[in-house]
Amino acid sequence: MSGHEGPRRDTRGIVDAPELFAHVQFRRREPAPELRPYLEHYWLIDWDLSQPYASHLVPHPSVNLVFERYAGCGDEDAGYAEVAGIGLELFTQKLEGRGRVCGVQFRPGGFRPFAPGAPVSRWTGRRLPAADVFAPPAPPAPPAPLTPPAAVLDPADEDERVAAMDAYLLALGPEPDPRADLAMALVDLVRTDRTILRVDGLARAEGVSARSLQRLFAAYVGVGPKWVILRYRIHEALERAGADPDVDWAGLAADLGYSDQAHLVRDFTATLGVPPTALGAR
Structure with a gap:
């Protein structure tokens, strides 16, 4: 594997990055050392808008695990976790009111060790509940409990959110491949x-x-x-x-x-x- 150099600092893929950053708080954070060979970074976004805003992204060839909470997103109180396969087209997301998203961007090629039961192409162009993608271990091994979305989204402290994402991914037990x-x-x-x-x-x-x-x-x-x-x-x-x-x-x-x-x-x-x-x- 290539050496890890920390979260990227470029804005590649974001259409009109200055405009996006004027509307939302956007940060990238580094995962736990054991996860760095597989992940690009974590990305965190919070917003509190008086007027709706549409963000646009040209997706990377990366799978993302997304914890999200905003109006119209699943169970808005508990939050929602989904796997977003590689997007083939320009991705547009309308943001309004208040919301929070905590995301995991896997390195291209780095997702399969977390979900080894299917080729990564199965998820391409699709967004699915995380529980439908990350199958629990087969018996007799007991399934490791996955961190609920609320544990990632609730903390006001950003470090706690990062730690909760670490716990979620480490519970999946990625195997070297x-x-x-x-x-x-x-x-x-x-x-x-x-x-x-x-x-x-x-x-x-x-x-x-x-x-x-x-x-x-x-x-x-x-x-x-x-x-x-x-x-x-x-x-x-x-x-x-x-x-x-x-x-x-x-x-x-x-x-x-x-x-x-x-x-x-x-x-x-x-x-x-x-x-x-x-x-x-x-």
Whole structure:
């Protein structure tokens, strides 16, 4: 597994991050040491709004476990825990009134050890009650009690919320899995190496067939390697465009390994539902 460097500080995937941070309190926190090989970070959001606000996110190739409490969300008093598989499209969440969300972002490839009974692709594009995903151990082993959502959401102290998420995940007893390690390492490579633009190039670099790579990603990441390559390039384009409204799209396309600007614009529009010019105008 790659070394752990603490929670990410970038805003990749968040559409108009400054606007989001003006409406909500957003923090990232580090999990317990035993969990860090599998997790990117915890993310915590609280809001108290006088007017509704819609947040937009281009999802990472990560599964999330989400503890949430806000109007219209399941049992609003007790809170709700759900597993959110990788989102394939732009995710929009309307926020209003008061609410709190405590989330776990797994590393791409890091979720399967917590739910080894099914390929991660089973959860892709779906949001399910956590109890439906995390099956208890088979008899005769007694199931470990899972932390109820309220234990995560109730504490005013942020450290207590983090500790409750640690307890929830540690009770699931993730087992080391070399295939998960490999999947996490490959996704890290895609994320950090701009020269990886095609699946066959990644397969050759690892000395495996493209078909073997597809099977590994379906089982442990939840989407194919081509999708991961594209999504990370769109994340970078989104971040660069957010930092510079007058970004040179032809130059950015070349930086990201696209053959021309039109190809980048096409992928960007297909992912966000709007062309880059609309984002710049907003």
